[in-house]
Amino acid sequence: MKTRYSFGGDEHIFVEMDEEMSLDAFFKSLSMTNAVRAAEIDGVTEICPANASFQVKFDPDRIKPDDMLAELKALEHTAESAEKKLKTRIIDFPVFYRDPWTHETLMRFRDRHQDPNGTDLDYAARINGFDTVEDFITAHHSQPWFVSMVGFVAGLPFLYQLVDRSRQLEVPKYVRPRTDTPKQTVGYGGCFSCVYSVRGAGGYQMFGITPMTIFDPKQETNYLRDFMVFHNPGDIVKFRPIDRAEYDQTLADVQANRYTPKIAEVDFDLDAFNADMDGFNAKLMGALNDV
Template identity: 60%
Template sequence: MLSQPIRYTFGGDEQLFAEISESMSLPAFFKSLGMVQAIEAQRIDGILDVCLANASFQVRFNPDVIHPDILLAKVKALESMAQDHSKQRLDTRIVEIPVLYNDPWTHETLMRFRDRHQDPNSTDLEYAARINGLKDVQAFIDAHCGSPWFVSMVGFVAGLPFMFQMVEQAKQLEVPKYLSPRTDTPKQTLGHGGCFGCIYSARGAGGYQMFGVTPAPIYDPQQTLSYLKDSMVFFRTGDIVQFNPIDRAEYDRILEEVENGTFAPKTQAFTFDLQDYQADPEQYKKTMMEVLYVD
């Protein structure tokens, strides 16, 4: 686990922000998760909510019930509890998400906003491939779907997952956001900003580079789809996502299943163990894929 101390700051009168690390990593996420679980288990009077993020967490509290300094002392006292090795295991899911890369809808959209892009003469995929030192768009797509992604938080807009690819730091795909945000992004677009990937759950503004689109709805306020009956939001923090490249014919077939109410993403329950993953990441990822694609 990470050895650096947690950095605490207050945001206004009702927020305590805790920064585990300045950069995202699985150890940082699990340390943050352990702290959130420890805080929630204490049921401290005055705490209204605890929000887990990529490499941090935030506590919302009522200062009329608990003084900020007392809250800070109580949270700091839980740091040793969060080091419990049991917090390095997480009961989660492995999920396959079909993706039509280089699709016509995101292409049409990105062409309308080239004046806001770092390279107006390239598409988002061409730009991403070039600045990551990859020979062409297909090489970038291969890298993007070549290793699974870890959902480190869900939010910003309803149902939107932030994902961190499970590869060594030197292989992280990094692409800056647009110079200024677009006013339009197709629903279910695969986006990328910095080292984070996301899926836009609804149509709207956005600043991440656009690589493709999935036919699989991830947010359904009406909860008409079978796999969204229990929750209108599909993704959960800790989900492990494998992107599966598909062609237009497969996209249309899945979309028809969605419209008929018969589609559900391939999903398998899985207990992720951080120590086992760190011991041999490549073999561990192979094991995860065997679990996902078991007959």
């Protein structure tokens, strides 16, 4: 697909690298946003990256919209030679699947769901061809996930599974959104998993909940004192299933500021990943064993 540019009112330009999400599109978008930032274009006030696109906010009193568009198009060649290596981190991320809180919530909204007679996990397992919910949960946590963007609401990560496209899980959003979702719910919509950073409305399927705080605007959580948002684009997340006892203990540790997330520094190489996805993932996940 040819890069597509569109104006958003008088102060924004939206740049779409591809119509579908892929890691190649993510790296092209990342390369171009870095180039825009490095160019220090007079009038640019904000650059907002997304899954396979980004948006630039600018001051039209300092630079005309058509001139801003021309500046961006002049940098497009950087996307074609995008750097496909990234120094990042892999995070051990505990998840209590089939927890009572998301279950209570999803049962209140069955009239908005594709399958009113089951649960979100029942539906997800069936449409993805798994014999049991346990098999689906295993597929969800067995391979790592790539944080392609953070947003929609403050601190919410969108995660793209690091597997071959034929193995990617696909689950549509609710037919009509809920008016309630528990804080820190692990959800799923389309090809993306997510973690709801705050309680509120939502349309993604609900699979479980994490005891980890991922957004703290007061920055009182010990591991969020440098920045209120936990995830960064480019992070790699390894979901780890836990039971109720570990959930309760971890939650108590988080609330008492005794909890430190398990994190390892890693190098992500897109070409090496594409050449041997399972082998590359094993090395990524193995890095957590050394922490």
